[in-house]
Amino acid sequence: MFLTLERASACPGSLSNFGDSMINGPRCVFVWLACTLLPVANSIPSATAGDAWTGWLGPHRNGWVADFSPPESWPEQLSLAWKINVGEGYGTPLVSGDRVYQHARQGEDEVITCFDLASGGEIWKRSWPVPFEIGGGGERHGAGPKANPVMADGRLFTASINGVVTAWDAESGDQLWQRDERKRFSINHPKWGASCSPVVDGNRLLIHLGNDETGALYAFDVASGETIWSQGDKPISYSSPVVVELHGVRQVIDWNRDDVAGVDVETGKWLWSYALKHVDPDQNSPTPVQHRDTIIIGAENRGIRSLRPTKTDDGWIVEEAWVLEDLAMNMSTAVMNDGRLFGLSHYDSGRLFCINADDGSVPWQGRPRLGDHATFLAIPGHIITLTDSGELRVIDAAAEEYQAKATYTVSDSPTWAAPVLGANYLLIKDREHLLRWNW
Structure with a gap:
């Protein structure tokens, strides 16, 4: 079973953001059948020992x-290997060996399901x-979950909405x-729900908790859940922390509601x-994105x-x-590839961009009106971007102008979660x- 290269948006009445509609026309029926007649008979390569996608952005x-x-x-x-109804939510799937894990919502419940990566069996x-x-x-945007889970040392960690x-x-x-820090913060999430994805560093699980008025950056012991340290009283944002090393100091970069901060991972200083x-x-x-000794931030209506x-x-x-005022990022996180930053500016109803991270110069921008959201992965020589319309693009990362090497329609439903790219498959x-999907 195969999916054509033609975009679903070419079909009359194709799906828009989080809305349902009828799909008409023979080509659209074929796409619909390709996505719904399950199981699909394929020769599916088994996972390799190195398969591991353990959290938000890997x-x-x-x-x-x-x-x-x-x-x-x-x-x-x-080729479509399998398709499973797992529920709503933004969380990326995680892969460890021959298993895939998905955190989602079904009705009033949040669920975690573990599947066989090859067959899709529960x-x-x-x-x-x-x-x-x-x-x-x-x-x-639904009731989540919006935070991405993370895996480490045989443990799976989730942050609910x-x-x-x-x-x-x-x-x-x-x-x-x-x-459950509702004991400390009567409301333990920002207005539209918690989306701060935890990150693991050594024996510490790092996450910012709280609400629009107050909060704190926490380090929990991964084995016991006990607090190793908590830092500050800053309100929570919708951003997620990242661990980096700057000038020999390992630190967590935390963009809360007020500021971008560097906090010592060991001590919480x-x-x-x-x-x-x-x-x-x-x-x-x-x-936040690290490039050498710098941290790059893109803020809604406030530049990069x-x-x-x-x-x-x-x-x-x-x-x-450097500061760029003509580009800005709303919800999409950018990624680095060989000294260049690739992302989506929300100006002009969505426009892809490429920035030289050393000096802030802009080799190219894509066409306007791409959409509200896109997620990005980096591979040698290329950028993989998934738009919220279910379109996957393979972009030349070294070109001096926008060049798409391939384009695939991988869903007829909105895609806000980041994809997972394995050696021979795509989740x-x-x-x-x-x-x-199999390559």
């Missing part, structure tokens, strides 16, 4: 796919009630521990900060800037390496389904 939270070798020529089409499933009412203009952090045994699905406040309705959402934190004898100072989480 093992190092930078979008780099280490075990994918680009083909000399990209295939005209992909291995175990856990569910628990998480009632949540989304409002204030965020209804079309209400900010509750839970550890699970990845083999059995047994719950290991849970932290506040090292430096740069004011970049959430100003209604402009929210703080993308994950490169920050250079420097350690001195008198403490840390932060300088702006897509759309509004309600998890799909495996």
Whole structure:
């Protein structure tokens, strides 16, 4: 079973963001059949021992796919191996060996399901009630979960839409521990729900918890869930932390509602900060990106800037390496590839961009009106981008103008979760389904 290269948007009445419609026309019927007649008979390669996609943007939270070798020529089409209804939510699927894990919502419950990567067969499933009412203009985005899970040392960690952090045994699905900081913060999420994805560094699980008025950056012990340290009283944002090393100091970069901050991973000591406040309705959402000794931040309606934190004898100072006012990022996180930053500016109804990360120059911008959202992965010589319309593009990362090497329609439903690219497969989480495509 194959999916054609033609975009679903070419079909009359194709799906728009989080809305349903009829699909008409013979070509559209073929696409619909390709996505719904399951199971699909395919020769599915088994997973390799090296298959591991353990969290938001991968093992190092930078979008780099280490075990994918680009083909000399990209295939005209992909084959659909399986498609499963897993529920709603933004969480990326995780892969470990021959298993894939998905955190999602089914009705009033949040669920984690473990599947066999080759066949899509269910291995175990856990569910628990998480009632949540989304409002204030965020209804079309659903009730989550919006945070991405993370895996480390045989444990799976989830952050629910209400900010509750839970550890699970990845083999059995047994719950290991849970932290509910509603004991400290009566409301433990920002207005539209918690979307801060936890990250693991050594024996610490790092996550910012709280609400629009107050909060704190936490380091939980991965084995016990006990607090190793908590830092500050800053309100939470929709961004997720990333762990980097700057000037020999390992630190977590935390973009909260008020500022971008560097915090010592070992001690929780506040090292430096740069004011970049959430100003209604402009929210703080993308994950910070490291480039050498700089941290790059894109803020809704507030440009893209490169920050250079420097350690001195008198403490840390932060300088702006460059600032671009003509580009800005709303919810999409950019990725690096060979010194270039690739992402989506929300100006002009969505426009892809390429920025030289050293000096902030812009080799190219794509056409306007791409859409509200896109996620990105980096592979040698290429950028993989998945738009919210279910279109996957393979972009030349070295070209001096926008060049798409291949384009695939991988879903007829909105795709806000980041894809997973394996050595010979592609995992897509759309509004309600998890799909495996084979190269």
